[in-house]
Amino acid sequence: MTRLVDVAQKIRSKNAGPFWLTIDIFCGDAERFERVRAGLDTQHVAALFRIPSQTLKRFDIADLNTIKLSLPRPNIQGMPADRDMHGASFANLLMEIEGF
Template structure:
């Protein structure tokens, strides 16, 4: 079994503000079959997200598989409240970067 970068499996990988204390991470897969494989094998899970973002697993507040969009959505606690002194991304739109390096086990 080889590894594949998430950017080969997903057409959209993004982050956005989910209120002053949370961020939402979205992974929208290229097609339904890829999404179903990732979902069935639970390749995206709270432990994985926590590791990528160097946060305790308890700070991954939600992990939702959304079948109509072939997407997985995770909500995490922001490291700093939105607009706080020292906070550098009010919109949360640059926080998906750790996901771009994600390698998943995959057989073609």
């Protein structure tokens, strides 16, 4: 099976404030955007991050060939339980999803 990281041009995650994370999937062109859009299951992504699917916000931005996901941080930024102050490691979980 083809992994998301093999299809997308770039996948990154970052803080969207102290309570939210955002993950951007840059596809590069319309063909790859459609491939990722069709293959990326929102329910599966929510399960991967162990959050209710209704709290995951997804934005498919065709003009930019980009999919943006926003989700609550598992721990408030800067708290002792926060293992990723900048939110940069969350994209790594998505990279290995198969089915594209």
